[in-house]
Amino acid sequence: MSPERSVPAPDSAPPPWTRSDSAAIWILVLVAAGFHFWRLGSPGVLVYDEHVYVEEAYKYLAGQVFFEVHPPFAITLIVACAWVFGCYSWSWRIPSAVAGTALIPITYLLARRMFRSRRAAAIASLLMLCEGMFLEYSRLALINILYLTMAALAYLALFRFRQVRDLIDRRRTLALLGIALGLGLGSKLAIPGITWLVTIGFLVISLATEWFQRGADAGPNASDVTYMVGAVVLVGSLSGLFFILTFLPNYIVGWWGGVASITRYYHHVVEVNKTYPAPLTHSDSPWWSWPLMLRPYLYWKQQDDLGNYLVVWGGGNPAIWWAALVAIIIAAVRALRREGVAWSFLVIGYLMYTAMWIPVPRALYVYSYLPAFYLAILALAGILDSCWDERASRWEQVALLLPVMAAALLGLGYLWGAIASIAIALGYAATTMRARASGRFSCAVFLATAVAVFIYFLPLWIPLALSQNQFVARMWFNTAGLGNWM
Helix, strand or coil, rough: CCCCCCCCCCCCCCCCCCHHHHHHHHHHHHHHHHHHHHHCCCCCCCCCHHHHHHHHHHHHHHCCCCCCCCCCHHHHHHHHHHHHCCHHHHHHHHHHHHHHHHHHHHHHHHHHHCCCCCCHHHHHHHHHHHHHHHHHHHCCCCCCCCCCCHHHHHHHHHHHHHHHHHHHHHHHHHHHHHHHHHHHHHHCCHHHHHHHHHHHHHHHHHHHHHHHHHHHHHCCCCCHHHHHHHHHHHHHHHHHHHHHCCCHHHHCCCCCEEEEEEEEHHHHHHHHHHHCCCCCCCCCCHHHHHHHCCCCCCCEEECCCCCCCCECCCCHHHHHHHCCCHHHHHHHHHHHHCCCHHHHHHHHHHHHHHHHCCCCCCCCCHHHHHHHHHHHHHHHHCCCCCCCCHCCHHHHHHHHHHHHHHHHHHHHHHHHHHHHHHHHHHHHHHHHHCCCCCCHHHCCCCCHHHHHHHHHHHHHHCCEEHHHHHHHCCCEEECCCCCEEE
């Protein structure tokens, strides 16, 4: 990467950093920490797959050999917290809570760069704070939230690289990108593998675009090719290095020795996945049902002394979930119109994260949709921001109100839901008669609905006591078919 090489000016840059951005970051960290650490020890028992990762963490501490199909980075963090803080349910969950807390300000910084808007950044952060499945996985000793946070950090580094011109700053950003990708791969290989492909692909496209821009003025030269190759090699080598380093605990405890241990491990992983069972259960669901959230399921359920239910429910905020599907469709239209690289990145990433599951024959579960869902939430934030600025088309504004009406019908009942939906439709029609009002109406109504639905479903994610009627009222789909939230 030649220091003499000049970097073309970026197409666009985020707004200048101000005190309001610093204040927003601190507020987001405090609010996110409050949600993620409040009652972190509840429930005080192992929930869902926690028994797998926590038991493996204690096997590490006891020096017992075991096999786990996923790389050990997330488990190692559980080991560290259990060793420092002791055997408590809250100590097992600290790594997830830290990662989930970090994801919120990272999302702010990412959306700020993707859409060059503080408002879009604030909306994206609010949506993430109000999305229950991300909250829930940030409060359980599982591996999912860690690779999701590393993916968001990698996206942030990618877009920062595209928007800075200082060569030294760019090298540091590429180093951050490689580290984030490597640690993501060290948490779970398959999904972060898609993250690696998408991010490296757009990095190459960005570098090639710069090359052609420079060639239009002065002609490409050898330094351009060297820079492109050097950038990819830097990111690839760092991601590989940090991926290998995540296996260091296996060497420290004496289980592994030499590179051959890694090759034997992955041979075993491939063999295990070939014979992985595909049971039909109450909790599995086909990949095409995930965007509609047809089958989330209960991870844990218990009655207290008063007969109230305490549950941990593996579902998300329905308003945000369904609107995210609408948003990715709108984003695809904008990408086809070439309205910005961010839309193309979001749509291609969403499709790749979804398509990877199509050929998989074994049982699949809705939480595998989270990487694609995160990109759809970013798209939703960008579209809501354009609605507020009245840059969104009328059909886009109306489309974002459809999930609101669906939530009203299912949450309030058909009578009151129909009344609420009619009121929303009339309100929108009235705002079309005023300048700069209809888009703001759609944005405000949707955000208010998302917050209200989040508060309503919050007891299913923390968990908090609910009577049987209160619990059943929140299970909007409860049939014998695919649409079942129980």
